[in-house]
Amino acid sequence: MAKDQEHAALVSRMMQDDSFDPQRWAKMINFRGHSGFLDMRYIAHGDDWIELAVPWREDLVGDPETGVMASGPIISLLDNATSMSASARLKRFRPQVTLDLRIDYVRAAVPGRTIVARAECYQTTRSMAFVRGIAHDGDLTDPVAHAAGIFMLVEAPQFMKAK
Amino acid sequence: MVALPPYARAMGMFVVEAHDSAAPASPVVAMDFSECNTGRPGFLHGGAIGGLLEMAGFATLHAHLEREGIDAQVRLKPVNISIEYLRSGLPERIFACGEVVRAGRRVANVRVEAWQADRSKSVASCWMNFLIAPKKVAAE
Numbered sequence: 001m002a003k004d005q006e007h008a009a010l011v012s013r014m015m016q017d018d019s020f021d022p023q024r025w026a027k028m029i030n031f032r033g034h035s036g037f038l039d040m041r042y043i044a045h046g047d048d049w050i051e052l053a054v055p056w057r058e059d060l061v062g063d064p065e066t067g068v069m070a071s072g073p074i075i076s077l078l079d080n081a082t083s084m085s086a087s088a089r090l091k092r093f094r095p096q097v098t099l100d101l102r103i104d105y106v107r108a109a110v111p112g113r114t115i116v117a118r119a120e121c122y123q124t125t126r127s128m129a130f131v132r133g134i135a136h137d138g139d140l141t142d143p144v145a146h147a148a149g150i151f152m153l154v155e156a157p158q159f160m161k162a163k
Numbered sequence: 164m165v166a167l168p169p170y171a172r173a174m175g176m177f178v179v180e181a182h183d184s185a186a187p188a189s190p191v192v193a194m195d196f197s198e199c200n201t202g203r204p205g206f207l208h209g210g211a212i213g214g215l216l217e218m219a220g221f222a223t224l225h226a227h228l229e230r231e232g233i234d235a236q237v238r239l240k241p242v243n244i245s246i247e248y249l250r251s252g253l254p255e256r257i258f259a260c261g262e263v264v265r266a267g268r269r270v271a272n273v274r275v276e277a278w279q280a281d282r283s284k285s286v287a288s289c290w291m292n293f294l295i296a297p298k299k300v301a302a303e
Contacts, residue, residue: 008204032198032201033198033199033200033201033202033204033208034199034200034201034202034208034210034211035208036198036199037173037174037198037199037200058169059169059170059172059173060169060170060173061168061169061170062168062169062170063168064168064169069170070168070169070170070171070214071214071217071241071244072170072171072174072210072211072213072214072215072217072218073170073210073214075210075213075214075217075244075246076208076209076210076211076213076214077210078210079208079209079210079213080210097209097248097251098209098246098248099247099248100245100246100247100248101209101213101245101246101248102243102244102245102246103243103244103245104242104243105240105241105242105243105244108240
C-alpha cells in the first residue's frame, strides 16, 4: 500500500514537471510488479528514445531444450521501452495505454545474454504516440526483434480506473 | 496435454481443463493476477497479457499438430505477433484461447483472444505467424 501511494505521488509529480526523468521513472517502476519480476533495468535515454534491458534467467526460458528466452519477456520489455520513449519525447509523463503492438521475431536470442531494447517515439498527436523499437542481445545491427506500436494518451482518472 | 515452459510457469500460467465453446479443439491457458504480472498498480501488465496470448497461440498450434500426428517431429518458431489491446486487464484471472486459421507445411497462422469474467468482452486479441521447422535429430 505504501508503495502504491509512493507510486501515485511520483506519477502526479512527473505529470506536472516539465522535465520527465526517464531514469528516475524507470528505477521507480522497475523494482515492483511485472518489471520487477523481469529484473528490468534502465540503460540510457535521449530526447525521444530510451534503452531498457532484461537479463537472461532460467525461469524466463521459453524452450527448455535450447535455453532460449521466451518471447513474453521481450514483448514486456518492448512494451515498457516504447511506452517510456513517448514520455521521453513529450518531456513529461502522460498516462497511456497500449493500443496495439506488433513484434517481428527476427532471430532467436542467444541463451545467457541480456536482451536490450532501444525504443523511439517518432511522432505524437493529441491522443496518440507512435513508437518503434529494436531488441538485441549485444549488437543493435543484429536485432532479435523489431516492434511497432501505438499508445493512446489518456487522462489520469481514466488511467487509474478501467479503460 | 500441453507442457508449459519455465517462463509460463513462473508467471503462474496453467492449462485449464474446460474448453471454450468458441474453439472447442484448442486448450485454454489461464493466469491468475499476482505481483509478477502487475503493470500499473491494480492492473495486469500489457506484456504479461501478450505473453499469455502467445502461450495460448503455441498451445493451440501444438494441439492442432498433435491431432495431425506431426507435433513430435516439428519445432515451432514464432515469426511475428500483432496484439490489439481492447480493455484494461483487471486484477483477476485471465483466460486465453486460440484458433488455427491456416496451418500449412512451413507456416501457420493462429488467432488468439483473451478474456476475464465475461467471455463476450475481450481484453486483448492477437494474430501470430509460426514457422514450422523439422526437429533436428540430436547427433550421436
